[in-house]
Amino acid sequence: MNFKLKIWRQASPNDKGQFVDYEVHDISSDASFLEMIDILNDELVEKGEDPIAFDHDCREGICGMCSMFINGHPHGPEAATTTCQLHMRKFKDGETIVIEPWRARPFPVIKDLIVDRSAFDEIIRAGGFISVTTGGVPDANAIPIKKEVADLAMDAAACIGCGACVAACKNASAMLFVSAKVSQFALLPQGKVEAKDRVKSMVAKMDELGFGNCTNTYACEAECPKEISITNIARMNRQFIGAKLG
Amino acid sequence: MTKIDSKIPEGPIAEKWTRYKEHQKLVNPANKRKIDIIVVGTGLAGSSAAASLGEMGFNVKVFCIQDSPRRAHSIAAQGGINAAKNYPNDGDTIYRLFYDTVKGGDYRSRESNTYRLAEVSNNIIDQCVAQGVPFAREYSGYLANRSFGGALVSRTFYARGQTGQQLLLGAYGALSKEIKRGSVKLYTRREMLDLVVMKDGRARGIIVRNLFTGELERYSAHAVLLATGGYGNVYFLSTNAMTSNGSAAWRAYKRGAYFANPCYVQIHPTCIPVHGEYQSKLTLMSESLRNDGRIWVPKKKEDAERIRKKELRPRDIPEEDRDYYLERRYPAFGNLAPRDVSSRAAKERCDAGYGVGPTGLAVFLDLKDAIARLGKEVIKARYGNLIDMYERITGENAYETPFMIYPAVHYCMGGLWVDYELESNIPGLFVGGEANFSDHGANRLGASAIMQGLSDGYFILPYTMQNYLADQITVGPIPTNTSEFDEAEKDVQARIDRLMAVKGKVPVDTFHKKLGHIMWEHVGMARNREGLKEGIKMIQELREDFWKNVRVPGNPMGINIELEKALRVADFLELGELMARDALHREESAGGHFREEYQTPDGEAMRNDKDFMYVAAWEYKGDDKEPALNKEELNYEYIEVKTRNYKTA
Numbered sequence: 001m002n003f004k005l006k007i008w009r010q011a012s013p014n015d016k017g018q019f020v021d022y023e024v025h026d027i028s029s030d031a032s033f034l035e036m037i038d039i040l041n042d043e044l045v046e047k048g049e050d051p052i053a054f055d056h057d058c059r060e061g062i063c064g065m066c067s068m069f070i071n072g073h074p075h076g077p078e079a080a081t082t083t084c085q086l087h088m089r090k091f092k093d094g095e096t097i098v099i100e101p102w103r104a105r106p107f108p109v110i111k112d113l114i115v116d117r118s119a120f121d122e123i124i125r126a127g128g129f130i131s132v133t134t135g136g137v138p139d140a141n142a143i144p145i146k147k148e149v150a151d152l153a154m155d156a157a158a159c160i161g162c163g164a165c166v167a168a169c170k171n172a173s174a175m176l177f178v179s180a181k182v183s184q185f186a187l188l189p190q191g192k193v194e195a196k197d198r199v200k201s202m203v204a205k206m207d208e209l210g211f212g213n214c215t216n217t218y219a220c221e222a223e224c225p226k227e228i229s230i231t232n233i234a235r236m237n238r239q240f241i242g243a244k245l246g
Numbered sequence: 247m248t249k250i251d252s253k254i255p256e257g258p259i260a261e262k263w264t265r266y267k268e269h270q271k272l273v274n275p276a277n278k279r280k281i282d283i284i285v286v287g288t289g290l291a292g293s294s295a296a297a298s299l300g301e302m303g304f305n306v307k308v309f310c311i312q313d314s315p316r317r318a319h320s321i322a323a324q325g326g327i328n329a330a331k332n333y334p335n336d337g338d339t340i341y342r343l344f345y346d347t348v349k350g351g352d353y354r355s356r357e358s359n360t361y362r363l364a365e366v367s368n369n370i371i372d373q374c375v376a377q378g379v380p381f382a383r384e385y386s387g388y389l390a391n392r393s394f395g396g397a398l399v400s401r402t403f404y405a406r407g408q409t410g411q412q413l414l415l416g417a418y419g420a421l422s423k424e425i426k427r428g429s430v431k432l433y434t435r436r437e438m439l440d441l442v443v444m445k446d447g448r449a450r451g452i453i454v455r456n457l458f459t460g461e462l463e464r465y466s467a468h469a470v471l472l473a474t475g476g477y478g479n480v481y482f483l484s485t486n487a488m489t490s491n492g493s494a495a496w497r498a499y500k501r502g503a504y505f506a507n508p509c510y511v512q513i514h515p516t517c518i519p520v521h522g523e524y525q526s527k528l529t530l531m532s533e534s535l536r537n538d539g540r541i542w543v544p545k546k547k548e549d550a551e552r553i554r555k556k557e558l559r560p561r562d563i564p565e566e567d568r569d570y571y572l573e574r575r576y577p578a579f580g581n582l583a584p585r586d587v588s589s590r591a592a593k594e595r596c597d598a599g600y601g602v603g604p605t606g607l608a609v610f611l612d613l614k615d616a617i618a619r620l621g622k623e624v625i626k627a628r629y630g631n632l633i634d635m636y637e638r639i640t641g642e643n644a645y646e647t648p649f650m651i652y653p654a655v656h657y658c659m660g661g662l663w664v665d666y667e668l669e670s671n672i673p674g675l676f677v678g679g680e681a682n683f684s685d686h687g688a689n690r691l692g693a694s695a696i697m698q699g700l701s702d703g704y705f706i707l708p709y710t711m712q713n714y715l716a717d718q719i720t721v722g723p724i725p726t727n728t729s730e731f732d733e734a735e736k737d738v739q740a741r742i743d744r745l746m747a748v749k750g751k752v753p754v755d756t757f758h759k760k761l762g763h764i765m766w767e768h769v770g771m772a773r774n775r776e777g778l779k780e781g782i783k784m785i786q787e788l789r790e791d792f793w794k795n796v797r798v799p800g801n802p803m804g805i806n807i808e809l810e811k812a813l814r815v816a817d818f819l820e821l822g823e824l825m826a827r828d829a830l831h832r833e834e835s836a837g838g839h840f841r842e843e844y845q846t847p848d849g850e851a852m853r854n855d856k857d858f859m860y861v862a863a864w865e866y867k868g869d870d871k872e873p874a875l876n877k878e879e880l881n882y883e884y885i886e887v888k889t890r891n892y893k894t895a
Contacts, residue, residue, distance in 0.1 A: 015412075027332045028521075029641075046797070050799060057487040058319060059529075063312070063316075063319070063321050072578060087639065116313070117313060121314050121315075121316075124418070125423075126426070127424045128422065132376045133298075133301045134294075134708065137372050137376035140371045140372045140374075141333060145383055145387050150380050150481065151380075157415065161316055185378050205758050
């Protein structure tokens with residue numbers, strides 16, 4: 001397969017940046033999207049040019065590192081799939097593919113397709129955990145948890161922290177990410193002790209870092225590679241109002 | 247040869263760890279504040295250790311190579327975590343988990359360490375549940391278990407197919423809590439390029455490269471913990487993440503730390519087969535699939551041939567013409583035979599001409615019978631995410647047609663040598679998780695890697711490091727402007743300058759792929775004397791070629807991904823040779839190390855306990871000198887050493 005690529009190149013955070021056109025040829029339909037970029041980068045290196053900088057690591061859809069905005073979609077056109085799990089058979093031969101970084105003020109571009117997502121770590125540090133220390137905890141089976149509740153908590157906990165929700169949102173809202181963590185702990189008995197403080201503190205941090213508001217477009221849910229449900233946002237809103245009331 | 251002291255406490259095996267804790271030295275809270283600790287790596291071992299040490303009151307500096315601690319490759323562990331809880335009432339005990347792990351490791355692990363691992367396994371589950379890890383539960387509300395290879399009990403706890411993710415996020419939460427509290431300081435996008443050892447022989451710091459600015463930075467501490475994972479990417483294609491590398495461990499080795507059993511590498515039996523030269527990594531399909539999947543190849547070579555040519559579909563092969571070779575060879579364990587045994591059996595069938603897939607290097611893993619027995623919905627609930635992932639990668643639907651799988655490099659049992667306290671032979675250098683060699687012998691059982699990472703990090707290192715640090719309270723802050731730091735930084739700078747100066751024409755990945763090919767062919771699933779000797783020669787030639795012809799474009803300052811890769815591959819080109827040397831010297835077959843010369847008539851591994859019941863701890867002697875072999879003899883007091891048998895219970 002052959003493709004025309006329009007890729008965002010930006011040398012540094014302060015550089016203005018621009019699209020640069022590339023072409024790749026004889027790509028196997030079984031190649032992954034990132035392997036296609038690898039092939040392009042090898043060609044660039046052989047020509048003595050600077051390869052395209054992009055984040056990636058596990059290449060099996062779980063670390064949350066890859067973050068390309070492809071043809072107008074975070075992680076590209078295939079539903080429930082990270083960029084690293086996207087394969088070229090999902091594209092048409094000869095197609096032009098536009099590749100950009102996540103675009104959101106709280107995720108500044110560092111170079112080319114790499115953005116700084118440390119804001120997510122800051123939100124977690126604001127309370128996205130249960131404050132238990134190592135040791136001195138009861139037997140794991142001491143607290144039975146209804147299977148359905150554990151399953152719902154797991155659905156929320158499946159978030160990989162990639163930031164696609166923020167990139168998809170016209171307001172650059174982080175509500176889906178924050179609500180997934182808030183929900184996981186709000187559902188489980190272990191998390192209830194700190195639930196009120198957690199939701200207040202995480203929402204305050206999210207606002208402070210410049211993420212936008214949620215205006216219910218559902219773009220985040222549609223683009224989330226782990227299919228995190230928007231019902232988590234509703235749950236967080238209820239938690240938040242409850243916490244504010246007392 | 248240096249005498250190796252593994253510092254195993256006296257007493258019966260079940261009391262050793264308790265006795266250790268009763269008599270270890272402690273540091274009082276006021277003094278803990280005066281002690282600095284460096285933790286490199288934020289996987290399960292690194293995150294849990296950094297969080298626990300921070301909670302205790304030490305000053306911790308933690309380093310990760312990615313943009314966030316949550317991205318470490320522990321996140322990709324799928325199937326589960328073992329513990330001897332015996333919740334299913336199927337006869338599990340701490341002793342049985344210990345026994346299975348030692349037997350699974352083919353009697354090449356240290357008994358006392360492995361027992362301790364089994365002993366603290368239950369605490370891990372308690373801890374993780376308290377952190378809010380959403381483990382799978384039964385309708386009763388209690389925790390669910392499933393079976394894994396090498397065990398006759400159900401002792402594996404899991405969170406769908408994302409157990410590693412959930413446990414790592416638990417540890418990341420604990421770490422985040424400590425970062426917020428100020429006890430831990432986080433440094434992201436840093437790669438450790440050297441260890442700093444003082445003139446008195448103690449490890450006191452590291453040199454890292456800031457992957458954004460390209461600057462070299464110095465950090466000092468009273469003790470250094472490496473939790474930097476395994477070196478599986480020496481094979482280029484593996485189930486490891488792209489940045490997983492062996493450099494931190496290799497640099498420690500070159501500063502004097504022993505490298506133990508480097509030839510023990512686990513080839514995981516259930517991975518998606520290789521499909522092309524451009525391929526960048528291999529994807530694991532969780533071993534949990536072997537709970538319900540049956541592994542087979544056609545009985546007739548002509549059927550296999552026609553399947554390869556796509557003239558037949560797997561469904562066209564009638565039951566009587568299928569060879570369920572694991573069930574045939576290992577009736578007691580069947581499809582749940584340990585990983586090394588299962589991988590070799592797949593290779594044996596494919597080498598004999600019965601393999602399937604376009605390359606003939608694949609076998610089937612079939613859910614057909616399980617779907618008939620349990621229904622599609624149950625199978626979907628258990629393995630839906632794996633079946634979806636398989637479809638994304640291969641375009642095939644495993645509800646309709648069996649998975650095709652083949653073994654791939656997955657885990658390193660070998661690693662830096664550590665004693666009972668998880669301290670290397672360099673005082674003050676501790677090693678945890680996959681980066682050390684200690685608990686799995688020559689083969690690791692499924693669902694035991696994450697158990698070991700968390701056991702080391704939550705429950706062992708916080709004690710043993712404190713024991714070491716107790717006499718460090720009067721030392722005071724460690725300066726970074728000493729001659730040892732100067733020298734280490736100068737060495738790193740020289741390595742970078744030398745790479746930039748080559749200005750060759752060949753991309754780093756080309757060398758990495760060539761090295762991977764040599765390693766897979768000569769130091770892979772089956773090894774032999776001639777092949778290993780040839781492999782060593784080929785690695786040496788490739789190394790020479792690398793330093794003459796590698797191309798590292800751009801500037802060493804700022805982001806330079808090719809330079810990052812070149813530094814790692816330069817180290818892999820040395821480490822690969824040590825692996826081959828270790829494999830050549832070990833004239834027996836044990837676990838993941840299969841020497842073709844040493845097998846039984848029916849193709850099973852043949853150990854040589856008389857001559858090789860030891861840990862091979864290699865000592866660096868200089869670039870132009872052969873490494874020295876130190877031996878730690880292994881003594882089994884509590885387990886009778888036998889030939890591994892998975893044919894009968």
